[in-house]
Each structure stands twice: as C-alpha cells, then as structure tokens.
Amino acid sequence: MKQNRTRARRQSESSDFKTVILFYILPFIVINAVIFYLVTAKPHLEITVGDTEDYLTTTATVHIQSVLPTKNLVIAKDGEDIAYEQTDSRTYTVPISSNGVLEVSIQNFNGMSAAEYAHISILDDVAPTVTDYSLDDEDVITITLEDTQSGVDFETIYAVDSEGDQVFPITEDRSAGEVKFDMDSMGLTLHASDFTGNELQVTFSTHLDDGEEVLNNIEGTETSILAGEHGQETQPAVNETEEDLEAETEAEE
Numbered sequence: 001m002k003q004n005r006t007r008a009r010r011q012s013e014s015s016d017f018k019t020v021i022l023f024y025i026l027p028f029i030v031i032n033a034v035i036f037y038l039v040t041a042k043p044h045l046e047i048t049v050g051d052t053e054d055y056l057t058t059t060a061t062v063h064i065q066s067v068l069p070t071k072n073l074v075i076a077k078d079g080e081d082i083a084y085e086q087t088d089s090r091t092y093t094v095p096i097s098s099n100g101v102l103e104v105s106i107q108n109f110n111g112m113s114a115a116e117y118a119h120i121s122i123l124d125d126v127a128p129t130v131t132d133y134s135l136d137d138e139d140v141i142t143i144t145l146e147d148t149q150s151g152v153d154f155e156t157i158y159a160v161d162s163e164g165d166q167v168f169p170i171t172e173d174r175s176a177g178e179v180k181f182d183m184d185s186m187g188l189t190l191h192a193s194d195f196t197g198n199e200l201q202v203t204f205s206t207h208l209d210d211g212e213e214v215l216n217n218i219e220g221t222e223t224s225i226l227a228g229e230h231g232q233e234t235q236p237a238v239n240e241t242e243e244d245l246e247a248e249t250e251a252e253e
Helices: 002-040 239-251
Strands: 044-049 058-065 069-078 083-090 091-095 100-106 113-120 129-135 138-145 153-159 171-173 177-184 188-194 197-206 207-209 212-215 218-221
Touching: 002 083, 044 100, 058 069, 058 100, 058 113, 058 129, 069 091, 129 197, 129 212, 138 153, 138 197, 153 177
Parallel strands: none
Antiparallel strands: 044 058, 058 091, 069 100, 083 091, 100 113, 129 138, 138 177, 153 188, 171 177, 188 197, 197 218, 207 212
16 A cells, blocks of 8 residues: 555656646747747848849849848838839849949848848940050051940941041941041041940040151040050150150250
8 A cells, every 4th residue: 555655656746747847847948939039030131133134224132031020121222212012022123223232121020130232233334445446557547346245336336537527437347346447637536335325435646756647545435445555655746746846946056
C-alpha cells in the first residue's frame, strides 16, 4: 500500500510538471518570441530596373518583403517624390523618364523602417560625341561620331558654313561613324543628333601653318567633346597672327 501511494505521488508530480511545461512555460516562450518578432521585424526592399526599348523611358519595380502591413511608403528620384502604381499587395511599379537615383523608403506598422537605392543610367540623355577629326590635302574634313546608347541618327547630320548656308555631307560611312564635308576655313558648324533627340553642335575652323591649313581646337555645346591630341597639336589662328606681328616688329627694328 505504501509503495502504491509513493508511486501515485510521483506520477502526480510528473504530470503536474508536464502540465506546467506544456501550458505555462512553452506558451510563455512562444508568445514572447512572437511579440519580439512583431516589434523588431524590419521590412526588406528589392528594386528592379527594367530594360528600355526607346532609351527614353523605363520602368522600375519595387517589391516589399514583410509579413507586417506597410504604414508608410515613399518613392523619390533625385530627392523629389514621384508617382507610382501598386500592382499587388507587395509590388509597386514606377515609370522612369530620366536617369538619376531612385530612392525607396518604407515604414512598417511596428515602426521599423528600411531604405533602398537604385542608380538608373540606361536612358540616353547625352548627345553624340566627336571622337576624331582630320583635314586632308583637298580641304575635306573627316569627322568621326559616336553614341553608345541610342546611336547616331545620320539623317539629322548637316553643317552650317561661315555664310550661314546649310551644307550636307559629301560622303558618309555609317558603320565607321564617319562623315565628310568640304571644309570652310572661316568656320563650319556641325549639327548631329542621336535617336532620342539629343543634339550635338561643334564648330571647326582652320589657320595657316607654314602655308598649310591646320585645324584649330573645336568648340562645341550640348556634349563633352573628345578632341584627342588635336588640341595639343594646333593653336588658334589668333595666336599665329600675334607671333607674325612680333616677328615683323623685330625685323623692322
């Protein structure tokens, strides 16, 4: 009888301990773990910039990874808020029409926040560039153009001479990016655009060097000019005139 009572007491104590574990300690741990997660869970952002077909526009997609509802979402480009469209509960699309930095910031319902950035540079907002130019013995200037994004639109290429008349290339090699014009020593201004409408304007002129026509430095707008070594090899015509005057003065003395 005594052994039976002892065994029953031990079984009762074991059952009470299991009850405490299952119905008190484990629920306490689980509930506090859930509360801790809900309080500290941070959202995650993923920005995907799509391709472009016309080099003028593209679309960025913002995907939110979070189990908690979103309290606040701000999408800006270069510091200014821009419009966006919600495609589902966690995905947003943003139309992009210019290069820049896309910034997305989000705040969850629990107050935790996150931010993500994307640099957009696939749109064409730069005009074609002059990569090389030369003048031959027949006073024909060869100009090499390049545009690494939408490409050079050769149908837009023309020049304006010193009298204001519009002239067109005498020959062109589109595969090499070259156009040739009869040179006007008093100034020839080239106009060329890419397929998105960015326009290049550069002016070529020459001066006499030992009786030979030599190209001056080129002057341009709307783009950065890659003049290579030409700028170091030649000097503007005004410099030569000043040197000639000094030489004549010394000769007279």
